[in-house]
Amino acid sequence: MESKTSILITCLIFATAFQLLLPLSEASGRGSELKVGYYKDKCQKAESIVTSTVSSYVKSYPGLGGGLIRMFFHDCFVRGCDASVLLDPTPENNQTEKLAIPNFPSLRGFEVIDAAKAELEKECKGVVSCADIIALAARDASYLLGNIFYKIPTGRLDGRVSNSTEALLNLPPPFFNLTQLEALFATKGLNAFDLVALSGAHSIGRSHCSSFTSRLYPTIDPTMDQNFGASLRKLCPDPKNATNDGVVPQDFVTPDKLDEQYYKNVESLTALFFSDWSLLTSSETSKQVDTYTKEPETFKQDFANAMVKMGNIEVLTGPPGEVRGPTCRFVN
């Protein structure tokens, strides 16, 4: 009996020590408190309201679909998926995440979330969190632009804190190399496999010239196809002489399709960012890139799984989390 107890204690000590080594999101297991269909008995129309709002916007402006998928990423990587990215500056806090360099002025889709929240508040006041609206909107955008269908667990609560410095520190800049990207993703409980799968989102949407002109001037980066670089120079003048920051599609071949074209662009050195190119710099990640160029369905499946995994990062399912309302722009 005594030895059984000591074995149990030893096991507990090991389990606790092991948990401490894991990233927060995995160690706490908080993501597992989410569930598919969480709103079924709380607000039956919740998911369909988000879906119809997103589809009406994305059908008119496909670019907003890219904005919503990126918004999900930028929300989840900073304090977890808690809608902190949606908070507007106030006199008490004038430096919220949405004003940070990675988000301002490029992050878009806020009007879609506002519209969905307004409808949801009419249908069931104070029930559906803004964090879940972002997650559902990203799922719907993935379907509309990529025919990628997946179920996303819900039940997230909204956070009350938003800080622009945290956004700067937790979101990867386009000049990161693979080691830096992998390290950052690891802090969120995501691995290199997830990194490669999620990067496929760069097959839609746009980029401002300022995100990659360092690869064009004074000389075209040797890690970029030289003809591609020359054509980008025509669209994006040297920042020294530029009067405004133009935009270009991320994927010139199928700009509004969330598909495997991104990986073909990476291989042909015609993706915009150094971070995109860096996926070729390990045999493991470059193999995965190559697989996706040949197996679009594998990409879709892996992308869907990685989006669900990203949606579990450090979620709030209890205090101090709240269901923000009547708008997603201010805490209660």
Ligand code: HEM
């Ligand atoms: C791996 C590291 C990543 C880096 C360094 C990165 C960086 C960037 C940058 C610099 C832009 C252009 C912003 C602009 O100038 O307008 C951009 C756009 C975009 N990113 Fe990423 N990103 C990364 C990962 C991701 C992930 C994981 C997702 C989503 C799953 C994502 C989705 C998007 C989308 C959809 C756009 C286009 C947005 C629009 O059209 O409004 N990115 N990214």
